Amino acid sequence: MTHETRWVKKVSLPPPSLGDNTADADRLAAALKKSLGTRTIHMDLDLLRRLPALLREWNYRATAVLFKDGGGNGILAHLAAPDSADTLCGLAVDLGTTRVVLRIIDLFTGTHMGESVFDNPQVAVGPDVLARIHHVEKPDGLHQLNRLIVDGINDALRTLCDRCGISRANIHLTAVAGNTAMTHLLMGLNPRWMIREPYIPAVNRPGVIAAAELGIDLHPTARALVFPNVGSYFGGDLIAGILYCDMDQREDTAILVDVGTNAEVVLGNRSWMMACAGAAGPALEGGVTRMGTTAGPGVIDHIAIDPDSMALDIHTIDNQAPRGICGSGVIDLAAALFRSGMIDIRGKLLPDRCGDRFKLKDGLGHLTLVPAGQSATGQDLGITQADLDSLVRAKAAMYTILETITGSVGMQPQDLETFFVAGTFGAYIDPASAITIGMLPDLPLACYHNLGNSSLGGATRVLENPACFDRVKHIRDGITYMELNVNQDFMNRFSAARFLPHTDTSRFPSVRWPAA
């Protein structure tokens, strides 16, 4: 690979002569094709009309912003003067159901110029994917959802561009990674058939679209890559994640787990990839993804219990007064309760060991974590036995998925050497706690890698490096999507995983057994 590693190419063409009378456009295309490694370079007619005068004005030198189309052919997205002072930018978009992140990068240097995070304005219509897809049935519903996200991006972009000191016309390329429903709504595609058997999206490979057609206010000829999906439940955000962690280039078999509004798992290496999504199995309904509240200031994200004093050591996000507990906090808590013998291997609260913190209300056990006087809400903050039961189902589901997907290729969860954890889950979870309760396999902690926002990371990669554009397609087409068949075998595994850490304790040799 001798191609340069950016979409921006400085070219200096051999000037035409009687011995080389190739046309202007073809002369430019020849140089760009060579540099990008494509068979052709498409130019818009409008650019073609201006090209002969520009090339002569610039003495056959120029700065080109390239991209590719869905068929892998080159596109000339923009042509600037050879020594243009304009910053040539790209926009990476993580199109989340709950929040959207924009990142502007300098296409020439690769510098990350700035980021903007905002709540997906579609939340006003419905908090989750399902509610939004139902909203499409209402008159003008699809158009309304489409406008909300397009306007939301344009509004945030205006401010972000100001902050970065650029104009929106400086942005020539964008890459958008999101789940299948969110990308459908961005493109104005009806997602109604995604939630009806047999769960069919409108498109798997949207390819490259004019940003103007999407309604995103960038340079008039800017191009947008919308990440492809593998199906209704395995979206472009995961494809971006695979790209970001380089699973498709690794010799060793790695696993990527992303728990956001849904739980998705990919296992693989440079030769093959298996994927599945939690939403496919009814056993997971209300499972992994519905524990606790959304992370935010004052939300408990980590808890430990002093083994001697049994005192709680609570950490909240931004160190604010506690107002709730998020998924990672619940996992930490369950692990601590288990280690200190306050819950049994079924996850049941043991009143004797919990002491004053335990109360029985309407026949349901409650454990107080923060008394009313110390919480932000002015009320006792705690969890119930029902919350713990829910966690046990969730962790069992997660472990069963891991066991099923590794089992499909003759591996076991404990054989894994590289374990990527993405999304909010990855950002907050303590693998040691997740291992203690048997949610994640008992691997050395060094095997676990928090990827952060891998969807944004993958979208950024595509803008940083043309080779990554091609990898997106190869990743998409190289994934074998496994329907999680909730059959007797799955349910047996699920049942075996409903104990802490597992009925087969030999799988979790590092987990300290509760004293009790």
Added chain:
Amino acid sequence: MTHETRWVKKVSLPPPSLGDNTADADRLAAALKKSLGTRTIHMDLDLLRRLPALLREWNYRATAVLFKDGGGNGILAHLAAPDSADTLCGLAVDLGTTRVVLRIIDLFTGTHMGESVFDNPQVAVGPDVLARIHHVEKPDGLHQLNRLIVDGINDALRTLCDRCGISRANIHLTAVAGNTAMTHLLMGLNPRWMIREPYIPAVNRPGVIAAAELGIDLHPTARALVFPNVGSYFGGDLIAGILYCDMDQREDTAILVDVGTNAEVVLGNRSWMMACAGAAGPALEGGVTRMGTTAGPGVIDHIAIDPDSMALDIHTIDNQAPRGICGSGVIDLAAALFRSGMIDIRGKLLPDRCGDRFKLKDGLGHLTLVPAGQSATGQDLGITQADLDSLVRAKAAMYTILETITGSVGMQPQDLETFFVAGTFGAYIDPASAITIGMLPDLPLACYHNLGNSSLGGATRVLENPACFDRVKHIRDGITYMELNVNQDFMNRFSAARFLPHTDTSRFPSVRWPAA
């Protein structure tokens, strides 16, 4: 090749199921890719938005109009109901400097539905390519020329569609073949650098453009292939001609000669093609292309001389009263004069043999063909020695080009077995006359094939058969363009060819030697 041979494909898709949950667009694309033999099928976002509802309404059956892009990838230009009664049409355009021909074809059956011929409205601005390119320098000149041809096509198309009983929205594909200057003006590309050393067009391979971008009123998503050119002097009309005569698929080496407003020659077979254009050599200035007047009613296109009575047997187009003589008439005349000994081997009128028809005016010989009383103009109709001198230069130039291009591959003109003659020249010329004066080589008359409007024919082929689309690219890229180097060697050949039929009479064994 098992692909069907039309751009219109009837598809019946396997309906989605839990076991096959490919998205709607990708399901359709998979069937179309297979049928067209491309790696991808591009769909416009607007169609994508309507697709899921359409496929369900049509029970996963549909009629697709396909095309390809410049990179050889598939394009879904239109999707109709499986049993749609709409006629799905294509428009072939021969974009001539003097006249334009439109032909509508049924893309499904291949039927030619109708044709329309009209004068290129740019003639009002300038009669020839050069005058029009100069006009571009005037304020708004390029835009004006562009509007003239686009409006001209749209106007003629309106009438033609009415006559064919279709609407312009029934036309989904168009293929436009013309010389490099004409296609540049149609696309709004500035041709000014084509006539200035080193003679560079704006583009060699315009590829496929949205018809709407060209301003041609067809279906809103219709696509246009603008034939590629090899250079400023070797245009898409010739590429279309090569396609039409299948030179690129023949085992034997054939030659194609097109004399329209310019003289172009291609020699080749399935393995290689050499091309050159007359305009490249100053020796041809005012040569082949400027003989006589434009063909039209009342113009003499054929002349014979009775060897006994020396009476002229004159044929005019549409059998109207004579008003001029066109190129083929001049060639016939010269051949007849030579056979009857009225001109010598230098093409000089022999007063003794011409009798009363000969007059000397201001020292220049005149030969009267039609006396004033019988002509449409009311004046004597004839030719001068200067006209004959011009013809001799023209025929010498043509023969020298043929000798040069065959010589470049170690052949001689008389080695040719298949000789295609295209354009107006081909339509009217009598090969026997051209052989007699040594303009064309002395081959059996059966070797000569009049191709007619091969530019229109080639454009039609592309719409009839997807395989021809690919051949256009291969033809374009397979041509070696030979600059006609007017060096001493060329001038020696040219001098030798300035006698009737040639200084080396052994090359023309069939030519009857004048009795005198």
